[in-house]
Amino acid sequence: MPTTFMSRNDLLLFLGFTIVVLAMPIWLAPFGAGYPDLLQRFMIYGIFAVGFNILFGLTGYLSFGHAAFFGVGSYTAVWSFKLLTLDAIPAMVFAVIVSALFALVIGFLCLRRSGIYFSILTLAFAQMSYNLAYSVLTPITNGETGLQLTLNDPRVLDAAIGQTFVGQPVPTLFGQQLSGYAGFYFCAGFLILAFFFAQRITGSPFGMMLKSIKSNQTRMQFTGFNTRPYALSAFVISGMYAGLAGALLAVTDPLAGAERMQWTASGEVVLMTILGGVGTLVGPVIGAWIIKYFENILSALNDNILARFWSFLPDGMADFMVTVTSKFVGDGWHLTLGLLFVIIVIFLPGGIMEGVRRIAAAVRRSGTPAAKTQTQPAE
Amino acid sequence: MANSNVVLHVADVHKRFGGLHALADIDLQVEEGQTHAIIGPNGAGKSTLLNVIIGKLAPTSGQVVFDGAILTGRKPYQINQLGIARVFQTPEIFADLSVLHNVMIPAFAKRDGTFTLNMLRSLDSETGIRQEAEHMLEDVGMLNRKDMQAASLSRGDKRRMELAMCLIQHPRLLLLDEPTAGMSRHDTNTTIELLKKIKSRGMTKVIIEHDMHVVFSLADKISVLAQGRIIADGTPDEVRGNPKVQEAYLGGTH
Amino acid sequence: MFEVIFLQFLNGLDKGAAYALIALGLTLVFGTLGVVNFAHGALFMLGAFCAVTVRMFLTMETVTIDPTKLSPWGSPLEVREPLVQAWLGDFGAVLVNYSVPFSILITIPIMLLVGIALERGIIKHFYKRPHAEQILVTFGLAIVAQEVIKSIFGPNPIPQPMPTDLRGAADIGAFLGMQANVITYPLWRLIYFVFSAVVIAGVFAFLQFTTFGMVVRAGMADRETVGLLGINIDRRFTVMFGLAAVVAGMAGVMYTPLLPPNYHLGMDFLVLSFVVVVVGGMGSLPGAVAAGFLLGILQSFASMTQVKAIVPGIDQIIIYLVAVVILLVRPRGLLGRRGVMES
Numbered sequence: 008m009p010t011t012f013m014s015r016n017d018l019l020l021f022l023g024f025t026i027v028v029l030a031m032p033i034w035l036a037p038f039g040a041g042y043p044d045l046l047q048r049f050m051i052y053g054i055f056a057v058g059f060n061i062l063f064g065l066t067g068y069l070s071f072g073h074a075a076f077f078g079v080g081s082y083t084a085v086w087s088f089k090l091l092t093l094d095a096i097p098a099m100v101f102a103v104i105v106s107a108l109f110a111l112v113i114g115f116l117c118l119r120r121s122g123i124y125f126s127i128l129t130l131a132f133a134q135m136s137y138n139l140a141y142s143v144l145t146p147i148t149n150g151e152t153g154l155q156l157t158l159n160d161p162r163v164l165d166a167a168i169g170q171t172f173v174g175q176p177v178p179t180l181f182g183q184q185l186s187g188y189a190g191f192y193f194c195a196g197f198l199i200l201a202f203f204f205a206q207r208i209t210g211s212p213f214g215m216m217l218k219s220i221k222s223n224q225t226r227m228q229f230t231g232f233n234t235r236p237y238a239l240s241a242f243v244i245s246g247m248y249a250g251l252a253g254a255l256l257a258v259t260d261p262l263a264g265a266e267r268m269q270w271t272a273s274g275e276v277v278l279m280t281i282l283g284g285v286g287t288l289v290g291p292v293i294g295a296w297i298i299k300y301f302e303n304i305l306s307a308l309n310d311n312i313l314a315r316f317w318s319f320l321p322d323g324m325a326d327f328m329v330t331v332t333s334k335f336v337g338d339g340w341h342l343t344l345g346l347l348f349v350i351i352v353i354f355l356p357g358g359i360m361e362g363v364r365r366i367a368a369a370v371r372r373s374g375t376p377a378a379k380t381q382t383q384p385a386e
Numbered sequence: 387m388a389n390s391n392v393v394l395h396v397a398d399v400h401k402r403f404g405g406l407h408a409l410a411d412i413d414l415q416v417e418e419g420q421t422h423a424i425i426g427p428n429g430a431g432k433s434t435l436l437n438v439i440i441g442k443l444a445p446t447s448g449q450v451v452f453d454g455a456i457l458t459g460r461k462p463y464q465i466n467q468l469g470i471a472r473v474f475q476t477p478e479i480f481a482d483l484s485v486l487h488n489v490m491i492p493a494f495a496k497r498d499g500t501f502t503l504n505m506l507r508s509l510d511s512e513t514g515i516r517q518e519a520e521h522m523l524e525d526v527g528m529l530n531r532k533d534m535q536a537a538s539l540s541r542g543d544k545r546r547m548e549l550a551m552c553l554i555q556h557p558r559l560l561l562l563d564e565p566t567a568g569m570s571r572h573d574t575n576t577t578i579e580l581l582k583k584i585k586s587r588g589m590t591k592v593i594i595e596h597d598m599h600v601v602f603s604l605a606d607k608i609s610v611l612a613q614g615r616i617i618a619d620g621t622p623d624e625v626r627g628n629p630k631v632q633e634a635y636l637g638g639t640h
Numbered sequence: 641m642f643e644v645i646f647l648q649f650l651n652g653l654d655k656g657a658a659y660a661l662i663a664l665g666l667t668l669v670f671g672t673l674g675v676v677n678f679a680h681g682a683l684f685m686l687g688a689f690c691a692v693t694v695r696m697f698l699t700m701e702t703v704t705i706d707p708t709k710l711s712p713w714g715s716p717l718e719v720r721e722p723l724v725q726a727w728l729g730d731f732g733a734v735l736v737n738y739s740v741p742f743s744i745l746i747t748i749p750i751m752l753l754v755g756i757a758l759e760r761g762i763i764k765h766f767y768k769r770p771h772a773e774q775i776l777v778t779f780g781l782a783i784v785a786q787e788v789i790k791s792i793f794g795p796n797p798i799p800q801p802m803p804t805d806l807r808g809a810a811d812i813g814a815f816l817g818m819q820a821n822v823i824t825y826p827l828w829r830l831i832y833f834v835f836s837a838v839v840i841a842g843v844f845a846f847l848q849f850t851t852f853g854m855v856v857r858a859g860m861a862d863r864e865t866v867g868l869l870g871i872n873i874d875r876r877f878t879v880m881f882g883l884a885a886v887v888a889g890m891a892g893v894m895y896t897p898l899l900p901p902n903y904h905l906g907m908d909f910l911v912l913s914f915v916v917v918v919v920g921g922m923g924s925l926p927g928a929v930a931a932g933f934l935l936g937i938l939q940s941f942a943s944m945t946q947v948k949a950i951v952p953g954i955d956q957i958i959i960y961l962v963a964v965v966i967l968l969v970r971p972r973g974l975l976g977r978r979g980v981m982e983s
């Protein structure tokens with residue numbers, strides 16, 4: 008068993024991934040992204056995308072409703088903080104269980120259809136959840152304000168062991184506050200774990216069945232497989248990943264709002280996966296990181312910074328460039344994202360990973376040994 | 387004819403597509419271990435008949451019985467699990483997967499059933515199934531192509547791979563829809579040899595074929611289908627001599 | 641009681657009309673080109689912003705400062721002179737007043753161009769690609785369109801006044817021989833309904849009675865055969881895409897007085913329209929229209945307080961709920977053909 012537990016390549020990929028993730032505060036510092044708040048989001052959306060890819064990348068079922076599970080995970084975690092304890096572990100456990108149940112029900116119904124009908128069904132369910140969270144479910148979701156921690160939450164478990172807090176309640180791990188780098192490493196641990204499981208699943212017979220569903224579902228059925236439970240398992244697993252990510256977001260920022268469930272949020276995770284490379288292991292994570300990074304950098308840019316950037320040009324030109332570029336940064340960064348997305352889908356449907364592969368292949372053909380060792384670990 | 391060793395019985399099957407009577411009053415009995423050929427001009431309803439057998443289409447009336455079990459109403463995957471595998475007229479394969487994986491997948495269905503949540507085991511640890519698939523590929527002469535992506539195979543190789551995908555399940559009944567169509571003469575001969583080899587293993591086969599050379603060298607029984615009806619039935623020699631057949635089929639298109 | 645029900649029915653009509661118009665275009669594009677167009681809502685939104693732009697031009701003013709006079713708060717008086725009135729006199733004033741219907745004339749060529757450019761530039765490369773990729777690229781286009789609009793017009797809704805003469809309400813009850821003032825209905829909504837009925841009838845007539853339409857319909861039923869006949873179906877499909885864009889654009893223009901447009905108007909309507917298309921049956925034009933009105937009216941009934949009292953929140957989810965039930969029970973939709981897009 009140990010010899011076949013994981014192939015050498017898989018093991019190397021896993022170790023490489025772990026090191027890259029854990030060292031992020033160091034290597035991202037020069038890019039202005041080495042601070043915990045952003046790093047936490049890298050981890051969280053990385054998990055979301057890895058999980059989404061288990062459904063979309065492996066089985067080919069395109070869900071436009073995964074934000075609903077993300078949102079359910081957030082709400083569940085915040086309720087666990089409010090009712091039981093500020094400790095993060097029970098919150099995570101409950102969030103994963105509840106989102107799994109939720110995904111089981113929704114997946115069971117949606118998977119009765121395939122193709123575009125499946126996409127529309129997931130969209131419909133997610134929009135229902137979103138609309139309900141905003142309206143009649145306000146007692147559970149606190150509507151537009153969002154669900155927050157307050158000083159007089161019951162927190163029965165904390166109360167039972169006599170734990171009290173001063174000031175604004177913050178989620179903890181065994182009494183240790185999960186803010187700053189502690190929060191990052193907490194999330195990083197989960198991302199690494201999430202990646203590990205995704206790797207196992209992809210390399211297992213089960214993973215191969217999922218890929219063959221994507222490739223030719225009819226053949227699967229005539230080959231003796233009941234494809235629906237396979238797809239449903241993938242759906243539930245990816246729903247659990249989404250719930251986990253949602254819960255982590257609640258850990259780092261204990262405020263859950265309904266907008267996390269909106270279909271544009273579902274669209275975002277689709278984008279991350281596509282951008283990085285559908286069906287690859289590392290791709291979705293990279294896609295999530297890039298989108299969150301640029302969201303952070305570009306949306307923080309303003310006219311002053313742009314003016315400084317273009318100051319080397321003659322005055323009139325500089326003003327012109329500032330006006331043009333300002334449309335793509337700050338609030339306009341979504342425009343950049345949309346354009347990037349369109350360009351990727353048109354020219355590089357395999358995403359960044361496909362680009363890397365093509366470059367690697369080109370380099371290999373030209374046979375530069377130095378470049379070879381550089382590009383290989385990315386695969 | 388001893389009724390006892392009839393393994394497949396298509397009983398009074400009709401299939402209508404709107405106004406088109408694609409299968410009319412089909413009654414077909416296939417005996418254990420025999421190779422039963424179905425011939426007939428294009429559009430006669432041959433593929434439709436196989437579709438009804440494997441549960442891809444529901445008959446308008448009538449039923450199909452396999453070894454005492456009524457197939458009609460069952461799901462395609464249940465029918466496969468009873469021991470029926472099919473090679474399609476246009477290859478149904480997993481185009482984006484490797485040849486080896488294409489052949490391994492059906493072996494999993496045979497071993498693990500319709501659904502198993504074996505997601506923490508590594509595919510690399512499945513040496514048994516891998517070896518079985520490699521043997522199978524060797525049998526069909528494709529071992530050297532096992533790491534190729536199935537999509538990039540030639541048409542003939544796709545069919546041979548699909549045959550391997552069926553054979554690895556050791557089905558009790560193998561349905562072949564024009565298994566040599568689109569193959570070169572050489573590939574056709576290899577395939578015939580292969581089919582003869584399985585014949586000696588006692589697998590029951592229903593084969594649809596246009597190539598009379600193939601039909602007469604393989605079949606124990608022949609049924610002739612024309613416009614959805616069986617117009618003749620019998621041993622190769624009986625069918626060859628049947629004037630109705632000559633008129634409807636042999637004389638007509640050849 | 642009858643009045644109440646009738647009123648809700650009327651209230652659902654205008655929204656239903658908008659759904660129907662968008663869904664009609666979506667279905668046209670899907671049926672002819674086989675493309676799942678997530679950017680269709682954006683076309684509706686672009687139409688609405690054509691109206692906004694036209695009005696902006698029509699109400700351009702010159703501002704001259706008259707230093708000899710003071711405004712009530714002491715600053716020099718600004719004299720604003722509307723340009724269009726200055727040039728065209730009374731006709732200019734009428735034009736400004738009727739800016740929304742007038743915009744239609746300008747919207748048609750613009751949307752036709754947008755549609756054709758989109759189809760030739762991007763969509764046509766996706767005919768043979770998987771539906772998932774079609775969804776993705778058009779989804780990306782929709783984001784681009786909405787962000788461009790946002791960066792030009794800002795994030796806030798921009799109200800568009802309806803012509804002063806059309807502001808009142810029609811007393812439909814009296815018209816039908818009931819008591820006066822029991823069932824009144826805003827005139828503009830009535831106009832919207834009539835307008836959409838005319839457009840829908842126009843599209844159907846076009847498909848029914850022209851050779852062009854015949855070829856397109858044949859293409860919708862069986863693209864390959866028509867292609868084999870040597871008819872250049874591509875050219876026609878490009879025009880169909882343009883036509884769908886025009887229909888969506890006009891629907892957007894006329895809707896502006898009912899709902900001040902903002903940049904995410906398209907996305908809001910898109911999701912619902914997709915649901916409408918699916919309920920009607922993918923690829924069925926009558927289905928799209930029928931489902932559009934049906935869901936608009938259902939939504940209107942669901943938002944009655946009496947109904948909400950029984951099923952809280954039903955108004956928020958009714959459309960989706962109907963879609964889910966339809967999809968699960970009758971996957972081809974109300975009027976759809978079997979097996980469309982079910983692979």
Ligand SMILES: Nc1ncnc2c1ncn2[C@@H]1O[C@H](COP(=O)(O)OP(=O)(O)O)[C@@H](O)[C@H]1O
Pocket residue numbers: 403406408426427428429430431432433434435
């Ligand atoms: N799913 C279907 N829907 C409608 N007609 C079909 C379908 N499948 C086959 N047919 C029609 O049934 C007839 C028999 O087809 P088929 O069984 O494929 O003939 P063949 O004997 O060449 O294999 C043909 O006319 C074909 O067009």
Ligand SMILES: [Mg+2]
Pocket residue numbers: 432433434475
């Ligand atoms: Mg056939």
